[in-house]
Amino acid sequence: MIVGRVVDENRVLIWNAEDAYKLRKDHRIVGNYVGALPCKPRQDVWLGLPLELMPEETTLLLEQGVLRLHEAQRPPLPNIHSTEEGVVEKKLKMSTDDHATVDRVVRWSFPQTPQEELHYKVFRDLWTKGYYLTAGLKYGGDYLVYPGDPFLVHSHYVAIVKDSSEVFSTQQLILAGRVTTKVKKNVLLCSQNTSNGELVYITVQWTGIT
Template identity: 35%
Template sequence: MIRIHILEGKAFVWNCADVRRIREEHRIVGTLVGALARKPRQNVRLGLPLQLLPEEARLLVEKGLGTLFKNAASPPLEDDTGQDPSTLKEVAAYQKELEESYWEQLKLATEQRKIILHTLAERIAQGRAKKRQQKEEMGASPSKPADLESNVVFPRESMMVQLATERKHPGQEEVVNWHVPSPDWPYTGQQDHEIRYSVFTSLWEQGYYVTSGSKFGGDFLVYPGDPMRFHAHYVAICISKDEPFSLSDIISASRLGTNVKKTVLLCSVDQDGTAVFTSLQWSGIQ
């Protein structure tokens, strides 16, 4: 069962195996929104967690593939004297692990320095001989050469620390009931969400990959295959069947699709809940 974590109405998947399974087996793409541990100051390539659209999360839950969870309210912080002994024990174990990691990295840094010095031994010897000769010519007494292998400086601030992408002990969690609107899941019963979900489900069941279409001015982008290998064929715009759609809006939507080389789909839901699609393509004046 895929664990979907809910935070302020947003759905996240933290487990790497679940993220891969969602994409490969269930054609759910989502959006990676987390910073990479090695490159935290960039936003070109992102990592876990995977944020799901409300429609993606609901589809997984309705198909029996996932469950919505939220963290229970945390108890108020206390001083060290009032903490659970098991918590203090875990903190001590973590500090011990950090200390062992530091000395192991120091050992590896020392060995790496020895290898580099061995490679540059001839050049170092030539440089020392040149400096010794210059001092003798100036009449200064030669100084004792320093032991380069012993001068390894490895501050604790430079050590590598493993950043966990999933909590080892999740703690208390509560299952979110998506059938009832709440601050955690406010979408139930909203007309816009119900229309979007019906359209999303219909396209997904036809074998398409469906992602957010906000960057192209629509609700969804529809791909014939994995977005890593294919360009989107359609821009889906969801509207209510009873909502007026002016001619200027139709022209704007069709010209937008032409500019991005995609077909615009006007999507609505019939009285019986069936999704209805109308395609638009700008032909211009012939």
């Protein structure tokens, strides 16, 4: 069972390297590395552990029985004092209570709103179809959809999730099409049929005018 640490109620971090590898290899869960590399801490091109999971990834793993959430334990504050030689030491103040700290299991509550439910339904459906998904904010969407591991292939679609009652103007459609075409991707509009609850996908490819 993989253990995720919950920080600030809605952020889930994976600190174990083997667990992060297993999520990617066995479950097609990519996440996002947010930690600095020990060998090169002053750059942000290549990042390392911990691995942060999207809320959709967390809920999916919980449903699959793969993940267990625990509350992140904050380390005790250092007790700074001077020695007889005048050298400053830092010692962690460890009391008997610190050793008896309970690793509490956290209850997860995503999705809550109708919008979150639609996003999760789309995420789970695309994942079930065999795709890899990552956050798509970089290209103005909700998810980037990959046919294989993102380390090996580029994403084919920028998924934009819209409720059937939302207005998606022509200008927004043109902007999305031009942006995705610039990076050699297609727009994937995702919504839900209000009559039967089935998901509806529309692929938009920008061809331009010649």
